[in-house]
Amino acid sequence: MKDTGKSRRGMAGIGLLVLPILLLCGCGGKFDWMVGHWGMQESDGTMVLERWEKASNRKYLGWMRVMKTEDSAPTHMEEIILHDESSRWFYDMSVIVPPQEPTRFFLEQSTRTRAVFTNRFHEYPDRIEYEIVPGSNGSTMDVIVSGTIDGKPVKNRM
Numbered sequence: 001m002k003d004t005g006k007s008r009r010g011m012a013g014i015g016l017l018v019l020p021i022l023l024l025c026g027c028g029g030k031f032d033w034m035v036g037h038w039g040m041q042e043s044d045g046t047m048v049l050e051r052w053e054k055a056s057n058r059k060y061l062g063w064m065r066v067m068k069t070e071d072s073a074p075t076h077m078e079e080i081i082l083h084d085e086s087s088r089w090f091y092d093m094s095v096i097v098p099p100q101e102p103t104r105f106f107l108e109q110s111t112r113t114r115a116v117f118t119n120r121f122h123e124y125p126d127r128i129e130y131e132i133v134p135g136s137n138g139s140t141m142d143v144i145v146s147g148t149i150d151g152k153p154v155k156n157r158m
Contacts, residue, residue, distance in 0.1 A: 029057035030089070031082060033113055033132045038141045040158055045069070048158055050141070058084040091117040091128065123148045 032054060039049045047070060052062045062080035067073070077097040083090055089107035094100075105117035105128060114131040124147035131142045146155040 029054055029060070030084075030110070031060050031115065034060065034062075034082075034115070034130060034141070036141075046075075050143070052082075124154060 031052075034052045035054050037049070037051050039047060041047050045068065047067045048064070049067070050062065050064045052060055055061050060082040062078075062082065064076075064078040064080070065074045066076035068075065074097050077095070079094045079096060081090075081092045083092070089110075091105040091107065092102055093105065094102040103119060103122050105119045105122075108116045108118045110116070113133075114129070116130075117128045119126055125145040126147040127145070129142075129144040129146075133140045133142055143158040144155060145158070146153070148154065
């Protein structure tokens with residue numbers, strides 16, 4: 001997904017300076033690299049939007065919306081809390097549209113630019129991967145959601 005830049009308009013130079021300082025001093029949060037507005041448009045025109053905010057160094061809040069057009073009601077909507085409990089990170093996803101029970105994923109591995117969350121007891125998804133990829137036109141967020149549907153492996157990349 002491409003950084004839409006809506007929350008950072010006019011601050012690109014500051015962001016480039018702040019991020020390396022935070023990484024060097026270790027004073028930033030573990031998932032500060034995920035913070036921002038990310039979006040993509042699929043070939044059929046469907047829009048996938050994701051947003052992450054930092055609540056504290058131990059808690060991040062996210063949401064994801066899938067819409068047919070920018071002004072339409074979401075066909076799929078998730079709220080996510082990424083948080084540290086007793087030095088263990090959890091990704092708690094609540095699907096709001098259509099309504100489903102909340103699902104907890106566990107942080108399996110992470111680096112300064114990548115995180116993998118898993119829940120082997122959940123069919124789909126059972127694995128969610130995020131990776132920030134810097135590019136000449138700004139950063140992109142690669143998201144891979146995988147699992148099993150009707151006994152068959154499924155992998156979606158956003």
